[in-house]
Amino acid sequence: MLTILNRRELITVVSQEKLFRIREDLSNAGIPCTVKMRGAARAAERARYGTAGIRQDALYSYAIYVTRSDYARAAAAIRPALRHE
Numbered sequence: 001m002l003t004i005l006n007r008r009e010l011i012t013v014v015s016q017e018k019l020f021r022i023r024e025d026l027s028n029a030g031i032p033c034t035v036k037m038r039g040a041a042r043a044a045e046r047a048r049y050g051t052a053g054i055r056q057d058a059l060y061s062y063a064i065y066v067t068r069s070d071y072a073r074a075a076a077a078i079r080p081a082l083r084h085e
């Protein structure tokens with residue numbers, strides 16, 4: 001079971017495409033994960049200044065967590081996803 005007490009951050013990405021590839025690789029390896037989405041800009045700032053010129057996929061970052069015991073296996077499992085740039 002993945003809880004806040006036994007998890008470790010594996011990687012943080014800003015691309016949804018990369019997030020989906022990493023989660024797929026982890027799933028194929030049988031490694032459970034959780035994702036925490038963070039906004040790059042506060043909602044009030046986006047409303048006030050708009051988002052013109054900002055890539056929409058860069059507005060959020062995604063932190064992927066795995067259990068501490070699965071960290072080494074997870075790092076090896078996501079290497080192929082990280083090579084696709």
